[in-house]
Amino acid sequence: KNEVEQSPQNLTAQEGEFITINCSYSVGISALHWLQQHPGGGIVSLFMLSSGKKKHGRLIATINIQEKHSSLHITASHPRDSAVYICADIGRTGGGADGLTFGKGTHLIIQP
């Protein structure tokens, strides 16, 4: 059964700090999604990556397929970055089912 673990579960930091959120998965995958869930609940897709690194603004995502590990970095963090960040791998959920396996999310709070 595929499992996706995120760390830390909760993270509080000061504005301007460099943020790292980690994601590990147990079953080899081909690609992984990073999502952002705002306090109101809406989901936004940040990245989908299958190798190396992707960058969008202050957000950087990396993945190491061999080590089954991905990281999401936020540079020069800002209070508006406060949200829940979720990783999801594009592998089978188990029992032959189709779909994503999600981590439980990292609750990030950036204080001014």
Added chain:
Amino acid sequence: SQTIHQWPATLVQPVGSPLSLECTVEGTSNPNLYWYRQAAGRGLQLLFYSVGIGQISSEVPQNLSASRPQDRQFILSSKKLLLSDSGFYLCAWREDRYSYGYTFGSGTRLTVV
């Protein structure tokens, strides 16, 4: 362009009432469609997926059902809501089972009172 619409964004329903959440996709045909639920303190969990009209697969037994009456329409329903049905519901699609890219709806926050 390819878009996905999910509504409503929030919903408060009494116990025992029916439920209907709708998800529609634009800009693609014959997508694979998915319904996920996030209960309090837990990660998103797959509820149903569909690879075509009228084809529904269920991941977990529950008080909910899904239907796909049209190619780009995916509906999540319940005849009688339970308190435990409260949570965040998310619709998603991808072109086929070999595609990496998923597109996500904005989600529905359901509170059963």
